Amino acid sequence: MPPLFELREVCFNYDGIAALRGLSLQITQGERVALLGANGSGKSTLLRILDGLHLPSQGVVSFEGVALTSECLEDDRFALPFRRRVALVFPNPDMQLFNPTVFDEVAFAPLQLQWPKEKVMAAVNQTLELMGISQLRDRPPYRLSSGEKKRVALASVIVLDPDVLLLDEPTATLDPRSQSQVIDLIQQWKGSSKTVVTATHQLEIVEDIADRICVLQAGNIAATGTPQEILNHHELLLQANLVHAHRHSHGAVTHSHPHIHTHSKHEH
């Protein structure tokens, strides 16, 4: 099956600092991929490149075989369907909630894509129901808890029924219950035709949300594999700054144990 996304030798600079250095990657439709990396490894940048928000300074990124360039992103015939089909959720929901009320926020994207009024209303109401936030529809963002904000942020992109979901640190800063709600949502998409790419540094959730892991380090992909493979590769995780090592000493001898938590280690 031809890849949905294809990146070839992509480089990207931010204010003179190289965020991506010659990165190549392919993502097929229906895959659930996790981009695992510490802060500064380039995973956020990669997601934004996939969403066409930044253009690579070198290399090519293409969606369904079409290279993403400024020309095609300015052409409504390509851009409008692209924006509907590919959705990005930002790590900080406050950046994504810029409308006066929750309802307006969820309605923003459909309105920008010029859907007819009835379709917008129906889609918004349906999505609010789905995410369990109908009672928040008239609330302004400053009166939402962080978990509620996250759900609104998710709702604001799910309303489009996108084919590709790009999630940037979806569970960071959330309390445990909200975290598990988000993870449940991602798990719902397993086996559907939806493609999910999640960027995270939290090892404990990757098994639940991904079938393939790409470890990012210093702007490039250090390794790919299944969750089992990657999570057992302690050296790699240590190098990529995804785990920390405890050191304790017995007399003159010092041990170093990598310290990770994974669900697969639980006994039931």
Added chain:
Amino acid sequence: MHIPDGYLSPSTCAVLYAGAAAGWYSALKRLKRALLNRVIPLISVFAAFSFVVMMFNLPLPGGTTGHALGVTVAAIVLGPAGATLALSIAIAIQALFFGDGGISTLGANCFNMAIVGSLVAYVVYRLIAARAALTSRRRVVAAAIAGYLAVNAAALLAAIEFGIQPIFFHDASGTPLYAPYRLSVAIPAMMIGHLTFAGIAEAVIAAGVVAYLQVADPGLLRATSGLAQDASLESTELRPAAHSLRRLWIAIAVLMLLTPLGILAAGTAWGKWSPAQSPHAANRAPAVSAPVPMVPQGLQRLSKLWTAPFPAYAPAFVRSHSFGYLLSAVFGVGILLCLSLLAQSMVERYRRRGSSA
């Protein structure tokens, strides 16, 4: 400095709305040349920033407190067009939502603070900072002076708007219908508060923020720095071309020169509005009215300097203290600008001589 409803007559409000609309239109046109949709979140966030800064209650020397406008920082980071819009939005929200400033006077407030304030702040900053390095102390000083002058320019405009109300808008018995104080009282009353408190507050914030940015985020100072831009950096393209800067400066200078002439012309053309010729006895308060005791002696003497040379047949309006104070204020600002230009060119010459040695 936000003027509430009721202080300005409808015609004054209308004229100032027209002036503000012209300012908004030209700001939008300049920004449309760049990417307007890029600028919408930028302006909004900056407007929110100004709004919050206006709420800071700064302790000032002498145990008082004052509020800054944030217009100088806006002009330095966004340029005058962006600053105009950002401040206008902040002022609109204050008026609509907090009742701080009126609806009929929204045009006036935007004209004074957002349009003229931004322009003065930007021009003075550019003049004094010239081509100094982004992190030089000179820029901090330039920001302070720009802020001080911008706030006082806005206050002066407001004072003039107040001061002409009782002259033109009163009922048959002579009762002023809107702001009740003539120029001779309005100008000193407004200016004293701003020359001291508000001006200093703005200078403190402007200098402080520029100093902070020089360390934390100098890129934000680049857009209005007059220095060559790094082509690879994403610029918001809010920096106007050098030739339009000169146009702004010339416009300000011309406006200042024309102001006394304008008042003179108004006095001549509308001679029958002069109180001395008013039919009603109660209105015939002496045109050269005794100033209220709070006017400082120096200002009185200075005003006589301007008004004394005018011949006896000039309208009494012109020979009044009000006109004298107005001229003093205008020329004062003009002198400051000329002095800074002079100082700047002297420093340039000195530096060139030093580097060629």
Added chain:
Amino acid sequence: MSGFLESTGMGFARAITQAMLSEKTARRRGLLQSLDPRVRVVGLFSLVLAVTLARRFAVVAALFAIAVLLALCSRVNLLTLVKRVWLVVLAFTGVIALPAIFVTPGRAIAAAGGVNITEQGLRTAALLVLRVETAVTFTTLLVLCTPWTEVLKALRALHLPKEAITMLAMTYRYVFLLVETTTQMFESRRSRRVGVLPAAEQRRMAARTAGVLLSKSMEMSNEVYLAMQSRGFRGEVNALSEFRMTMWDYAGLLAFLLTGGLAAWMGK
């Protein structure tokens, strides 16, 4: 005297409570709340205009009475108006208007401490204060009885430029976020020191707070722009306009305009 942190903090708190108060009052079922928001905006603004046009004290007083009547019919707590609006305006404008009693030339009717009190002086001071009180009451009624988002939608429906409305909406939203951020900065400072700082130090802190706030603001605006683009924003802001005029609304509009027109005409 309270320092910079305390007094500014109080200013913030006042802003937030104002917002919350508006939401509460807007939900009550009163006269103003029952009218189409566009009618409210046009009507109340035209009454403000009438206040400015009227030249007779009696007419302005009548308009003030109408304002009080509207407040009562719209279930606005008069005590709130007294505390938040009338006393405040009296304090500020009263102080400004007081010297006019002595300074305005005209027919002297009393003497106080060697200076004359003129009839014209009394009239102009009273007129000014009453004008300001009435106008601010009308504006406050609009904001108390109408959620901010509807005020903006009404302005949009009245053909204010789309970009201006978008900016007003986003600015309002971000004011609260910045207030929250600044409050957090203040709180962390307060917990790290004992006693009141000297004024110069407070000024420095204020400037530094403003600087940090500015950097965060700029960063925020970048992120927000990307988030908007990601959901299809291309410069055109589309909004749902859901207002429909009923007979009641037309009647209300007529009443407003007639009152305003009458006041302006009679006030000559």
